[in-house]
Each structure stands twice: as C-alpha cells, then as structure tokens.
Amino acid sequence: MKTVYSADQELHDVRLEVTSGDARPPYESPARSRAVFNSIRAAALGDVVEPDKFPLEPILAVHSQAYVEFLQRAWGLWVEECGTELDAIPYCFPHRGLRQVEPRNIEGKLGYYSFDLSAAIGEGTWRGVRASANAALTATNLVITGEQAAFALCRPPGHHAGRDIMGGYCYINNAAVAAQSLRDNGFERVAILDVDYHHGNGTQSIFYDRADVLFVSIHGDPEDEYPHFSGYACETGEGQGAGCNINYPLPLGTTDWECYSGVLEDAIGNISTFAADALVVSLGLDTFAGDPIARFKLQTKDYSQMGAAIAAAELPTVFVLEGGYAIDRLGENVLNVLRGFEL
C-alpha cells in the first residue's frame, strides 16, 4: 500500500494547548508523523509519495469559504493586531444566547471559529494543514484510479473540524475531504469508519443530513470523554440523512479487544448493509492501552486484527491518520492495521 506524506505537514508546530488546568505543548506534534513515516519506511510497507497540489475546491466542498479564508489569514491578522508571535489561541466563544456573527477582531474571530483551546494557530499552520489535506486528496486519487487502498499520513488530523469550526487539534477535516472527493469522482455511496478513541464530531456534523455518506464511529463515551457534547448513540442523522449516522460510545477503562472487536464487526456489518462502494477510515491509534490521553485497552497485536476486520468490508479504502499519542508505539500500531488489512 502506498503512503502519502509531505514534510510540509510538520510546518504546523504550535507551542500550546490548554488542558487539565495547564498550558502545555500539544500532544499532537510533528514528532508523531515523523515516527509513523520512519516506521513505514523501515518496514518497506510500500512507496511513500509526496502529495500532489490541489486547488481549494475539494476543501471548499466540505468547509465554508469564510472559514477557509479565516484559516489562511488568521496568523497574519494575529501578528498585526496583537503584536505577538506567540500562538494564536481564542479566549471567548459565542456560546448559547450570544451573537453568532464573525467579529472584526482576530481574537473574536478565533473564538467564533473554535470550539476549544486545543487548536492554536502558528506561523506554519495553514501550510501544514493544507499539505495534510493534500495528502488525503492524493491518497483518495490513488483509490479513484484503481488502487485497492492507500494511506494518507495526515497530520494535523481532521475529524473534529466541522464545516466552519476547528478544535481538538483539527482544522481541515481530511476524512470528510476524502469522502466528498470519492463522491465527486464516481463513487455513489461512501462510508466513513472512525476508529479514533474520540468521537469524530466534525465529520458527523458535515454529513449529518446526507444519505449518500454513512458515518460510523466507535469511541469513548462522551458522557465521560472529549468531545463531551457529541457522539451519543441517539445521534442517528437527520432529514435525508436519518439513519445514516451510527455512534458506538464505549466505556472508558474496560474496553479491550474482546469488547471492541464485536462492536467493530457490527460496525462493518452496518457498512455492508448500507451498500457502500468505497470506505474512508479515520484511523486514530489513541485506542492503544499506552496512550497518554485516552483510556481504552487495545494492544499492539490487536491492530493487525483491526486491519483484517476492516478488509472484510471488501471496499476500496482510504486510510486517513487521526489521533494517537504514544509516539514510540504509534508507527508499529499504524503498520499493524495496514498490514492486517493487506493480508
């Protein structure tokens, strides 16, 4: 299987997130993608290719123009208006009862387009984010042109980003961009399987009222886990998309492969019932027992079986990297999924 990756993705390298009562370096860092890249090269999984360049259109197919313009301009406005080169990060949000209108001021704009304090913007953010989306689009094109599967080594990740909102280390929703690109290039029914430990609230929101894209997510119960306000089993889609959104919230602390594998099988069964003709996998590895910010109990060997279970769907498949913060094991865990899929 080919991997798509560009060192430009490392240009997004911010200094802080605010979590657990502390401002600290984000768990999501360039070291993650470098680790995965090194493992894939060392294991000779397949060619690692540079992303092609794409126009903004495939990004604008799932994100609003105003939001994309904000992402492009935010750093420049921040430096100009705030006179600092520390990370651009919001501090005030348009919560319930407040005006939902984009303000002129950059700190206002940051709050308007964010849902948390885990998506800072630095000098290289837009270039890194764009390169990550281009990696997703290039892997998607490999599948469109006949490869059975491809791996987009995306970083920064994307599944928390909605049509016009960032958060949770995510800016452009790479998996959504990939799914929409499959739809626009001949695939009629696309399924997205999100196996990241955190619910993919952004992806869910983008496709929530659509019948042509099924979103299926297995994740830590939002009653107890980030992103807290999305990912419940009762969220099943709306309008034409009613029934096309399936959430499997699982208990923290006790979810090991024995429990997870049955749920994954059920999820794959639903993808088959939907009669998808292509699959995008939001591949988060923060389900790993050793992950520093998550509480499932999957082991490195389990990821081979995860790959095999996904292969049982027998669909052209684009893998898109999401989370996973046990950096010393991340490459091995990714490799096991991809190899398990190929066997």
Ligand code: 6XA
């Ligand atoms: C907020 C936690 C963000 C979770 C990011 C993630 N500090 N999402 O891994 O899949």
Ligand code: ZN
């Ligand atoms: Zn995650």
